[in-house]
Every structure is written in structure tokens, then in C-alpha cells.
Amino acid sequence: MALALRARGASLLGFTSRSAAGRAEADSWLGGRASSDLAELVLLQPELYLVAVPDQALPEVAEPLGAAFAAAPPTVAGDAARPVVAHTSGATSVSVLSSCQRAGATTLVFHPLQTFSDPLTGSSRFAGAAVAVTPVQAASDSPAAAFGFALAQLLGARPFLLPDDKRSLYHAAATVACNYLVTLEHHADRLFTLSGLPREESLSLFLPLVRATLDNVAAQGTVAALTGPLSRGDTATIAGHLAALATDTPDLLVLYRALGHSTLDLVRARGELPPAAISELAEILGPRDRPAGAQRGRPGE
Ligand SMILES: NC(=O)c1ccc[n+]([C@@H]2O[C@H](COP(=O)([O-])OP(=O)(O)OC[C@H]3O[C@@H](n4cnc5c(N)ncnc54)[C@H](OP(=O)(O)O)[C@@H]3O)[C@@H](O)[C@H]2O)c1
Structure with missing residues (x-):
């Protein structure tokens, strides 16, 4: 998704992965912005944090990210520059990001209804794909929903609103x-x-x-x-x-x-x-x- 966003004009400020091998592999496609530390990424003040890890790993990434926001300077944690945090899991509730929300982030689920078996071919598969957007508040005009819809449209995808309690089905x-x-x-x-x-x-x-x-x-x-x-x-x-x-x-x-x-x-x-x-x-x-x-x-x- 980072590759797809970059191809549509977005800037990638940084990324991290669990292992050094994972970071090196991602580095080979994304080039030179790997970080080993979430706090380091937070200091870069990106507009969007995309958490794309296996469902079971979401809490162990979201909790320290929320803690990093809470510990960050006021310009990062305050209302003036509210970061957006999105996870990409189809089955997991948006509430898994609640520590980030409590620390001032706008949170949502951004689930591409598409299959990505490798990053290079995957980056071209957003165009025309559907994307299920789930903000914390179900309203389609919430800032989180608006952000998710705009992000999908930037990728040439077709966003729709998915109720959080229907994720498993x-x-x-x-x-x-x-x-x-x-x-x-x-x-x-x-x-x-x-x-x-x-x-x-x-x-x-x-x-x-x-x-x-x-x-x-x-x-x-x-x-x-x-x-x-x-x-x-x-x-x-x-x-x-x-x-x-x-x-x-x-x-x-x-x-x-x-x-x-x-x-x-x-x-x-x-x-x-x-x-x-x-x-x-x-x-x-x-x-x-x-x-x-x-x-x-x-x-x-
Ligand atoms: N693949 C698809 O077709 C597809 C489609 C739609 C949505 N999604 C969603 O995208 C998300 C990621 O799926 P994926 O297929 O890309 O998964 P994946 O290839 O298994 O893992 C993606 C990344 O998660 C990292 N990771 C794994 N365990 C971690 C942990 N405990 N803490 C921190 N990072 C960890 C891995 O790091 P290392 O490499 O360093 O171990 C890897 O960089 C899931 O929520 C999935 O539902 C996937």
C-alpha cells in the first residue's frame, strides 16, 4: 500500500517492521527510510500511520504507538496536528486502536477487499478494488470516514462504509x-x-x-x-x-x-x-x- 500511495504522489516518511530481516526486505522496495523504533516514526509527524500487521499482532503494535503519541510533544499529540492511524485488518474492530485514539489520533479501519500475495504486483491492485472503511463513529461524515474515503479515492479504489459489528461476517x-x-x-x-x-x-x-x-x-x-x-x-x-x-x-x-x-x-x-x-x-x-x-x-x- 505504501508503494501504491507513493505512486499516487504521497510521501513515505518512514516505516518499520518487527524484524531486521523484515525491515531489510521492505527497504528493498521502499528504499532507505526504515526505523527500528515507533517513537522515532512519531517524531517524523506523518499525516497517516498505516498498521498492516497480522490481526493477532495489532494490539502489540497499537499499544506502544498510543504510548508514543502520549509521550510525543504537544504539536504531535494535540488537536492542531491530529495524526490518523488506520489498520488494514478485515476482521478486527477499530477499537484495537483505542490507545491511539485516547492519545489524540483519529482512528479507522481501511480494509482493501483485494488479495496481495506480493508487494510489487499488489501495489497495482488497488485501482478498482473495494475498500471497507470503518471509523469509530459510524457516521459517513466523520473526519475518520472522510479521510478513509479520500485515501481510497487517491488509490483509485471504491470505498464503502462497513459497520464495526459486522466485521466478522x-x-x-x-x-x-x-x-x-x-x-x-x-x-x-x-x-x-x-x-x-x-x-x-x-x-x-x-x-x-x-x-x-x-x-x-x-x-x-x-x-x-x-x-x-x-x-x-x-x-x-x-x-x-x-x-x-x-x-x-x-x-x-x-x-x-x-x-x-x-x-x-x-x-x-x-x-x-x-x-x-x-x-x-x-x-x-x-x-x-x-x-x-x-x-x-x-x-x-
Ligand atoms: N495479504 C492480503 O491479501 C491482505 C488483504 C487485505 C488486508 N490485509 C490485511 O493486512 C494486514 C497484514 O497482512 P499481510 O498479509 O501483509 O501480513 P504479513 O505479510 O504476515 O505481515 C506483514 C508485516 O507484519 C509484521 N509483523 C508480524 N508480526 C508482528 C508483530 N508481532 N509485531 C509487529 N509487526 C509484526 C511483519 O514483520 P516481519 O516481516 O518483520 O516479521 C510484516 O512486515 C492484516 O491485517 C491483513 O488482514 C491483507
Whole structure:
């Protein structure tokens, strides 16, 4: 994000990381402004502090940062130059920054709804991405929200306001949309390879299918984009899949069955197959697993 902001005209006054190795690595992209000390960064009086560390590490960075603000000269800690502190975690409440807020900072969450697997390609991925902004006060006209929206717009991103109490649900959605898609493609790769596609080429052979599927979802929405044997009511084909998986990859049967039942929800929503055909497909898929602790029937049933 520092690289992306710099490309849009912002100045990077300094950065730090937990380890010397991390600082050296960041130094190789950002160049020469590494600091080993948060207090040293506070003395530079930047307009924005961006805390981009794993969720569990947020308290151990936010607390000393708040302490550094409290110990800083009045021009830093006072109202005249209120610094902004933002963290980038999708799941963590803005309240993790409360020590900074108490010391006079404006605080917010700035979560890019995007995936960054390496800094150099990542810096170009803000343009067009959504950014969830959560200020301490939910009002869209609060200074923190206004800052978050302006920052997103500077990056060419699309900001929206996310309520703090919906962060976990929102982040679960992001996990399903992004991480679980990667897991599905991993298992698809394994199945394709077992079925005879050359290992080195398997991904490149089936990725056009994945990309076209995403294009269809983008153009038509999820329900209309569904194709395949469940949408057509091909019971014998599904039975064949289950038999093949039972032989070659029995560990994937639970996943296949669970996704099959979830896909039948879309088939129902399409309204094209008669209910009896959908019931037959559900029967072939086997019992639909319920979440642990879910009630399986009323008492006495
Ligand atoms: N990656 C994504 O696609 C993505 C997307 C949206 C939002 N985010 C959010 O961005 C944040 C960072 O994610 P990431 O994937 O960039 O994480 P990461 O690569 O695992 O870590 C980023 C930095 O955190 C530092 N760090 C780790 N533990 C620390 C600690 N205890 N104290 C101080 N610094 C520590 C690391 O320093 P060292 O290298 O020195 O150990 C590293 O420089 C998270 O809140 C995440 O939710 C990530």
C-alpha cells in the first residue's frame, strides 16, 4: 500500500517492521527510510500511520504507538496536528486502536477487499478494488470516514462504509470469495492430475474454464451463471462422480457432497428443475451435514 500511495504522489516518511530481516526486505522496495523504533516514526509527524500487521499482532503494535503519541510533544499529540492511524485488518474492530485514539489520533479501519500475495504486483491492485472503511463513529461524515474515503479515492479504489459489528461476517464472506476459491482450485488441480492431465500443465489447461466461469458470474450473477450436471438434473452423472471420488480421493467426498447440496440451493432458485428431480439429486448426494451443535429435531422427535 505504501508503494501504491507513493505512486499516487504521497510521501513515505518512514516505516518499520518487527524484524531486521523484515525491515531489510521492505527497504528493498521502499528504499532507505526504515526505523527500528515507533517513537522515532512519531517524531517524523506523518499525516497517516498505516498498521498492516497480522490481526493477532495489532494490539502489540497499537499499544506502544498510543504510548508514543502520549509521550510525543504537544504539536504531535494535540488537536492542531491530529495524526490518523488506520489498520488494514478485515476482521478486527477499530477499537484495537483505542490507545491511539485516547492519545489524540483519529482512528479507522481501511480494509482493501483485494488479495496481495506480493508487494510489487499488489501495489497495482488497488485501482478498482473495494475498500471497507470503518471509523469509530459510524457516521459517513466523520473526519475518520472522510479521510478513509479520500485515501481510497487517491488509490483509485471504491470505498464503502462497513459497520464495526459486522466485521466478522464481512471477513467470512471475503474468506469464502477468495481463500476458499483457491482451495477449490487446489483440489480441482489434484483431481485433474489424477485423471490424466499432465501435472505441469494442469493449471494452465483448466484456468480458462475458471476465468470464463468468473466472467459469467460477473455478467449474469451467481444463479444464472450455474451450468453443469446439477443444473441439468443429470443424476447418473453425479452418481458416477461420487463413485470415482470414492475410489480415487475418498477424502474429497465430504467436500463434494457439501458443495453439491449448496449448489442445489442455486438450482432451486433457478426454478427450472421440478422439485422431484432436485430431491432425487439430494438423495444421491447423501445426508446434508448440519453444523456441529445444530438441533436435529424438536425434543421428542
Ligand atoms: N495479504 C492480503 O491479501 C491482505 C488483504 C487485505 C488486508 N490485509 C490485511 O493486512 C494486514 C497484514 O497482512 P499481510 O498479509 O501483509 O501480513 P504479513 O505479510 O504476515 O505481515 C506483514 C508485516 O507484519 C509484521 N509483523 C508480524 N508480526 C508482528 C508483530 N508481532 N509485531 C509487529 N509487526 C509484526 C511483519 O514483520 P516481519 O516481516 O518483520 O516479521 C510484516 O512486515 C492484516 O491485517 C491483513 O488482514 C491483507
